[in-house]
Amino acid sequence: MPSAILDAHISIVIPAKNEAVGLAELVPELRDTLPAAEIIVVDDGSDDATAHVAAEAGARVLSHPYSKGNGASIKTGARAAHGELLVFMDGDGQHPASEVPKLLAQLEAGYDLVIAARSRSAQATLGRWLANSIYNRLASVFVGHPVADLTSGFRAVRAARFREFLHMLPNGFSYPTTSTMAFYRAGYSVNFLPVEIRPRKDESKSHIRLLRDGARFLLIIFRVGTLYSPLKLFMPISAVFFSSGVGYYAYTLSQMGRFTNGAGLLLITSILVFLIGLVSEQITNLLYASSQE
Known part of the structure; x- marks a missing residue:
């Protein structure tokens, strides 16, 4: 990893709800990859051993008394983080710790926000891939730049820049969309980096249900337009x-x-x-x- 990144204080924020199994592997991997990094696990009202497993593995645990949503967990972690650079990743094991240095290297290269772009094979279902493709094309039209993965939750960002938009972020699952469009709108530098994402081991554990959340995700299309221009x-x-x-x-x-x-x-x-x-x-x-x- 570039020396400038080693000197920076890095905080890794992991929103987690009932992800004890994934965190048992992920947190030690992060410790081996970035020994000096601050690892924050935001326990979003889990009813399993998420908080205990994360704490035992060496993470700093922040707990919500009840489930507030993925976006709310991101905001909790971003407010509490001490690092100048923030990395956001899921706790289900899809995002490998080995890819984090690649994202951080792009921040050193001058970008303000670096997003891990998933391949077709890394997305769980054909329906989800088609929906994400529509979001990406729509966002590309609005911002005038190719948007490779609008909804990816695996990303690295400069903390000061990200906190400018905390008040705009929703508490639900569309925080990646909102934050990405906000960075483009503000004129900050955004980059998409293709990385290896592990397939979800158990799709039944996903907190997103296409039928239940389909209408809500359709609103993302309108959020993209009204948020950007x-x-x-x-x-x-x-x-x-x-x-x-x-x-x-x-x-x-x-x-x-x-x-x-x-x-x-x-x-x-x-x-x-x-x-x-x-x-x-x-x-x-x-x-x-x-x-x-």
């Missing part, structure tokens, strides 16, 4: 309504010789959608401006 989302919608209104007006004018209520409704809707987008854009600008103060 609302007008990029609202303008096309407004244009569709406006074009439909003009087209319908042309049709009714040629067929009935008059302007109909339907055409008027479409045109008014296009104006309202545009104005909502404009107001949202101003609110977003104020939100990011306040985070930079």
Whole structure:
């Protein structure tokens, strides 16, 4: 590992809910790979031996009295961490400790946020891979840069930069999406690094259920747009309504010789959608401006 990284104080934050088995392997691996790093396990209301196993392995354990969510655990760990560099990884054993130095080396190279990009084979199901592909393509359109893995929770970041956006992060599973888009929006340097991710040993242990969380994850698509640049989302919608209104007006004018209520409704809707987008854009600008103060 580069010497500059060795001199920096590194904190590794692991949100965990009922991950005693995975942590029993992961924490010792991290100790061997980065002996001087601070390892923080945030026990999110587990009902197994997660906290005990992590503490026995040498991690600093922070416990929630009840389950608050993955994002809430990330925020708890980020607030308590002492390191200048933060590494976030799952406690289920998917994220190998051996890949952490590669992420940290990219921070030394000048990036503010480095995200571990998963391959198709590393994603548990075809459905999840397809959903993530849609998120990645949408995010790429908004930010104007290729986004290789928008939802990866394995990442390294400069602590001071990350804490600027803590108030914007949700408590649920979409914290990676929000933080990634926030870094792009603020003009910070983001990089995606292909790494080897281990397949989940037991998919039944996943806290994400595609059917249960499908609607919520669809909202991520709209969060991406409204978080990064609302007008990029609202303008096309407004244009569709406006074009439909003009087209319908042309049709009714040629067929009935008059302007109909339907055409008027479409045109008014296009104006309202545009104005909502404009107001949202101003609110977003104020939100990011306040985070930079």
